[in-house]
Amino acid sequence: MANWNKIGRIFNPSDYVEIQWLDQFAQAPATLVFDDFVRVYFSCRPKPIDGQFVSDTAWVDFDRKDLTKVLNIAKKPILPRGDKGTFDEFGVYPTSIVRNEDKVVAYYGGWTRCEAVPFNVAIGRATSSDNGESFTKEGPGPIISYSPEEPFVMSGPKIRKFGSTWYLFYIAGKKWISTSRIAEPVYQIRMAYSDDGITWKKENKDLIPPRIEEDECQASPDVFFKDGVYHMFFCYRKSLNFRGKEGGYRIGYAFSTDLINWTRDDSKSGIDVSESGWDSEMVAYPHVFELDGEIYMMYLGNDVGREGFGLAKLSGKL
Amino acid sequence: MVNWKKYGKIFDPTQLKVFSYCNEFAQSPQVLKIDNGFRIYYSTREIDETGKFLSHIAFVDFNKDFSKIIGKSEKPVIPLGGLGTFDEHGIFPINPLKVESEVYAYTCGWSRRKSVSVETSTGLAISKDGGKTFLKTGQGPIFSSSLNEPFLVGDSFVKKFNNKFHMWYIYGVRWLENSQEEPARVYKIAHATSDDGMVWDRNGETCIPDKIGENECQALPSVEYHNDQYHMVFCYRHAMGFRKDPSKGYRLGYALSDDGIHWERNDDFGGIDIPNGEWDRDMRCYPHLFSHEGELILLYNGNEFGKYGFGLAKLEN
Numbered sequence: 001m002a003n004w005n006k007i008g009r010i011f012n013p014s015d016y017v018e019i020q021w022l023d024q025f026a027q028a029p030a031t032l033v034f035d036d037f038v039r040v041y042f043s044c045r046p047k048p049i050d051g052q053f054v055s056d057t058a059w060v061d062f063d064r065k066d067l068t069k070v071l072n073i074a075k076k077p078i079l080p081r082g083d084k085g086t087f088d089e090f091g092v093y094p095t096s097i098v099r100n101e102d103k104v105v106a107y108y109g110g111w112t113r114c115e116a117v118p119f120n121v122a123i124g125r126a127t128s129s130d131n132g133e134s135f136t137k138e139g140p141g142p143i144i145s146y147s148p149e150e151p152f153v154m155s156g157p158k159i160r161k162f163g164s165t166w167y168l169f170y171i172a173g174k175k176w177i178s179t180s181r182i183a184e185p186v187y188q189i190r191m192a193y194s195d196d197g198i199t200w201k202k203e204n205k206d207l208i209p210p211r212i213e214e215d216e217c218q219a220s221p222d223v224f225f226k227d228g229v230y231h232m233f234f235c236y237r238k239s240l241n242f243r244g245k246e247g248g249y250r251i252g253y254a255f256s257t258d259l260i261n262w263t264r265d266d267s268k269s270g271i272d273v274s275e276s277g278w279d280s281e282m283v284a285y286p287h288v289f290e291l292d293g294e295i296y297m298m299y300l301g302n303d304v305g306r307e308g309f310g311l312a313k314l315s316g317k318l
Numbered sequence: 319m320v321n322w323k324k325y326g327k328i329f330d331p332t333q334l335k336v337f338s339y340c341n342e343f344a345q346s347p348q349v350l351k352i353d354n355g356f357r358i359y360y361s362t363r364e365i366d367e368t369g370k371f372l373s374h375i376a377f378v379d380f381n382k383d384f385s386k387i388i389g390k391s392e393k394p395v396i397p398l399g400g401l402g403t404f405d406e407h408g409i410f411p412i413n414p415l416k417v418e419s420e421v422y423a424y425t426c427g428w429s430r431r432k433s434v435s436v437e438t439s440t441g442l443a444i445s446k447d448g449g450k451t452f453l454k455t456g457q458g459p460i461f462s463s464s465l466n467e468p469f470l471v472g473d474s475f476v477k478k479f480n481n482k483f484h485m486w487y488i489y490g491v492r493w494l495e496n497s498q499e500e501p502a503r504v505y506k507i508a509h510a511t512s513d514d515g516m517v518w519d520r521n522g523e524t525c526i527p528d529k530i531g532e533n534e535c536q537a538l539p540s541v542e543y544h545n546d547q548y549h550m551v552f553c554y555r556h557a558m559g560f561r562k563d564p565s566k567g568y569r570l571g572y573a574l575s576d577d578g579i580h581w582e583r584n585d586d587f588g589g590i591d592i593p594n595g596e597w598d599r600d601m602r603c604y605p606h607l608f609s610h611e612g613e614l615i616l617l618y619n620g621n622e623f624g625k626y627g628f629g630l631a632k633l634e635n
Binding site: 085086087089090112113114115116120125138139140141142143145148149150151152153173175176183198 | 399400401402403404406407429430431432433434437439441442454455456457458459460462463464465466467468469470490492493495501503
């Protein structure tokens, strides 16, 4: 039975008042391990203009021997937002990272703004030749776009390589719910696979059955292979009234032996909200990684990472 | 000597209103042959509560010599998409294609954006009743933006040649920011192939060289095989000023090819762009090419993007 011992918040954007592009939010942590440090990519936002946010992705390096100690932080976001009319004009969030030979490859959600609904998202790809410090986009358009069964809100990519195959876990929108205030999307977890990371074949299957309601929203499908089993930690929330503790994000769990058929058992996620503090209302956007014989989870707390991300360490077995 | 003989306007949407809430526009006429004549699909427009247009697909049936209207659609042929979908704010144009006992409709779906006016993608809907009603293959598009075709994929025209589906379509290359107007889109014609009409391979190149500069906008490619050559008609315009200034507006363009891949642009072919009269004097656009009993036939729109209907022409040798 997994049990995650919380180490606490390790990154708070409010500690960096001098950085203009990092006002609030440090969302969707994703790790890249180096000899002496662990680079954590996260998405952040400058101060909103007219109440409207944009997102960028940047990184922060932690000491490999002490993951609470910051060694270095990016000088600027890893990618510019897109040109007028492009899919990523208003945001690069979230970002997932993988090594590929001597390069580092990023998959990210690119945000545009719409009239009838507030936004749409498609998945882009970018490559780094300098160990993940800066990236160049593969092209001005998305690498995974909309299709008959995945009509909008393609986001939350998590890139993995198992054997010689690339797998991309992501979310796809199912519907928009009209409310008196603003339309809210419903999205659930999907998957595609590829031989080269460029040309993708969608599985066109919902991987995780909804549990708390039919319109449950699922995000951050973080897949981790250990002892012959694929483990997925993800987060889920209600489709409406999700901005507080009651309907807000929690971390769920599923396992699989073939990456396509998953058994959901949230009772085994081993992590929940705290009694008080930065993660007392929500736990969200899990990312699981192994380092020097230990297994860790990074995750977001209240307000989906407005005040940063934290770290937990596994005790027991997955 | 080849000559495009113009027969004038054959349909005026202000004279025959197919839907009570659509008063004007019959854009991008496209043909499906039916037993006793031709079904011509087109896009007509409703004005929504915000004052903006919504394009709907309608049809009128003509007899075999286009002299008489013998039928019409009673309601939009394909409903617009639900909240947040790619075809929420309009379908324009639609390209019908007979595939065995079914009719495929390649649709160009419109959805409105904030920083630019619109985004488009190609959808597919299928009819089992001879093209009267269609069912969408899904809520989303079958052919959309990709790495190097980043937005405004649409105007798909599909035909089967040598057992392969060929699609000519357009994609956006840039949005021009300028102080006089809203951001202005620039788009070009490209080509893709498919074995089933649903999953497409793009070849990644534009088909038609620019004539009026790199910001030439090319639209509505339509292709037919006739007298041992592939013929393409399309329309092109300047990126800005094209709505009000007739010298910047849409013109008909022409290209010929031996293999359907490599095209020789020849906009003067048969005098295709010579106006027929008052109705197409300022603008000629949204062409559709098809052959029937050995004749090459053209439908196209005139002034104001087809606000007052479409006309007919035939190629004479």
